[in-house]
Each structure stands twice: as structure tokens, then as C-alpha cells.
Amino acid sequence: MVFPTIGHLRQAIQEYIIHNKVPIKYAKNDKQRIRAHCDEDCSWFLFAALDSRTQSWVVKNFIGQHTCSREWELKQFTAKYLAARYIESFRANDKMSLKNFARIVRLDFNMTPFRSKLQRARRLAMKKIHGDELKQYNMLWDYSAENFAKKWKGDVFKNKLWAIARSYTHADWMRNMEEMKLHMPIWRYILDARELPILSMLEKIKNKLMTRFYSKNKECEEWAGNICPKIRKKLDK
Structure with a gap:
């Protein structure tokens, strides 16, 4: 060998x-x-x-012959080993619970590690998949600058922020905030991605937004006329 x-x-x-x-x-x-x-x-x-x-x-x-009995407590059966072994499983399902993780390990090895070892293994696997959180935070400014530069041309973003800051009444503030939300519906998708490192969270949110935009565009193609069905219902009343 x-x-x-x-x-x-x-x-x-x-x-x-x-x-x-x-x-x-x-x-x-x-x-x-x-x-x-x-x-x-x-x-x-x-x-x-x-x-x-x-x-x-x-x-x-x-x-290669053994004359000893089997052992069920092995120091080589580490969290690092489990993380490397199941990293693709976590890549496919980043919401896999510790209970399901333990069940898979038990089926594969006929052993059940302590919950703390499973937690460490999952944390190591997710860190490998999504990258080091500190490194991602250090890259955050570059990421945000790149995305804002693509979406907000010239002084558009600055002007919208100033419009919010200069609101004299609560009604004006709410109206300006709603206008901002129409352009940046990012917080609708934060809950599902909030446990991820910052850049991975933003990437997941971006992918969800792109999927939503695509599905909405496909819906628009099926409209009868130029007015969306919800607005048409209100007009018909």
C-alpha cells in the first residue's frame, strides 16, 4: 500500500x-x-x-488480524472528523437539526456522539461552508459598496435617506420609509438567513429576491391587461 x-x-x-x-x-x-x-x-x-x-x-x-474486542469510545471519532464527513449533507440542508444529525451518524456508524460533539461538528461544517465570520465582516464594506453602486446610481440613495431624515411629520416619515422599502425589501428574508455569517446571509437574501422577481415577472405575463389582479379587484368595487 x-x-x-x-x-x-x-x-x-x-x-x-x-x-x-x-x-x-x-x-x-x-x-x-x-x-x-x-x-x-x-x-x-x-x-x-x-x-x-x-x-x-x-x-x-x-x-491485519485482530484478536481484541471492539471499542465504542474512540478518541479519533472527533467533531472535526464528523464535520468533514457530513459537510455535503449540511451544504444540502443547512437547517438540519441535531436530532436528525445524530440519527444519521447512528445509522452510519452505530454510535451516538454526545450532543456537544454534534454541535461542534455542525459549527465546524457551517464555518467551512459559509466562511469565517470575522473574515466576512472585514469584507462587508467592499460587498456593500459593490451592491449599492449597482443599485443606487449617483445620489439616488443619499437623496432617499435625506428625504427620510427631513420628514417633518410622522406621515411623511412613514411615506418615505415605505418608498425605501419598495426598493429594498431585504428584511422580508432576514429571518431564514439570520443565523448565517454576514456575507452568506446577504447572498442568501439576494438569491431569494432574485427568485421572487423572476416569479413575479412570470405572473405578470399571465395578466389580462396592464393592471394587476389585486388593483383590478379594488377598482371593480
């Missing part, structure tokens, strides 16, 4: 430990060699070394 890097070798050993539920341990190793063994009474053994010619890791000696 040949592995391109020591990382690939260690990952393969970790997968073997978890799927076979055996207490594999590493002996004292160095940059050129790796030794792994099972319990003292078990004959399982692995020795791998770095091939200086190919710079790959080659298994030189391997005894």
Missing part, C-alpha cells in the same frame, strides 16, 4: 479505526517512519516509511 503523503496515511488509519472500532495507537514515530499497533494482546501491526525516491509513504509491514 502506497500513500502520497503522511496526512493521507494517517487519515486512512483513522477511517480504519472508526469503521472497525479498534483501539489503534501510534508508537513513537519520526519524520521518516510510522508505527501503529493495537492492544498489547492483539497482533495487529502496521509499519510504514517514507520512500526517498518517490517521496510517498509505503507500508512495509502489515498484520
Whole structure:
């Protein structure tokens, strides 16, 4: 057996430990060699070394038979491992509950980690998917400047803000705010996206708005005339 890097070798050993539920341990190793063994009474053994010619890791000696019993508490069964294993599941369903996550892990491994480990795993997976929150906040000004530049040409946005600020009566303020809302209905979609990091939240809201605009345009194509059905009903009264 040949592995391109020591990382690939260690990952393969970790997968073997978890799927076979055996207490594999590493002996004292160095940059050129790796030794792994099972319990003292078990004959399982692995020795791998770095091939200086190919710079790959080659298994030189391997005894694959176990004479030990299975273990159900494995330190290699970490939150980081679970996050990497199920990252695509979280990418497909970022609302997956811990209860459903635990059920999937139990079906796959016949083990149920503590709730705290599942929480850490989900947090790591979501961080990997959506990016580091601090990094996203640092990018926020660039993101907002780019989007505002596309939507608000010239002094349009500034003028609308000043119109709100200069409102003399509550009625004027409400009217100007409603006009702003017509152009920026962003808060309608905040609830579903508010748990995401800031840029991922904005991207999700943007996608929802684009989907809504498309669906509304398709509805308009089916209108009979130039007046929308709701307004027509009011006029007919």
C-alpha cells in the first residue's frame, strides 16, 4: 500500500479505526517512519516509511488480524472528523437539526456522539461552508459598496435617506420609509438567513429576491391587461 503523503496515511488509519472500532495507537514515530499497533494482546501491526525516491509513504509491514474486542469510545471519532464527513449533507440542508444529525451518524456508524460533539461538528461544517465570520465582516464594506453602486446610481440613495431624515411629520416619515422599502425589501428574508455569517446571509437574501422577481415577472405575463389582479379587484368595487 502506497500513500502520497503522511496526512493521507494517517487519515486512512483513522477511517480504519472508526469503521472497525479498534483501539489503534501510534508508537513513537519520526519524520521518516510510522508505527501503529493495537492492544498489547492483539497482533495487529502496521509499519510504514517514507520512500526517498518517490517521496510517498509505503507500508512495509502489515498484520491485519485482530484478536481484541471492539471499542465504542474512540478518541479519533472527533467533531472535526464528523464535520468533514457530513459537510455535503449540511451544504444540502443547512437547517438540519441535531436530532436528525445524530440519527444519521447512528445509522452510519452505530454510535451516538454526545450532543456537544454534534454541535461542534455542525459549527465546524457551517464555518467551512459559509466562511469565517470575522473574515466576512472585514469584507462587508467592499460587498456593500459593490451592491449599492449597482443599485443606487449617483445620489439616488443619499437623496432617499435625506428625504427620510427631513420628514417633518410622522406621515411623511412613514411615506418615505415605505418608498425605501419598495426598493429594498431585504428584511422580508432576514429571518431564514439570520443565523448565517454576514456575507452568506446577504447572498442568501439576494438569491431569494432574485427568485421572487423572476416569479413575479412570470405572473405578470399571465395578466389580462396592464393592471394587476389585486388593483383590478379594488377598482371593480
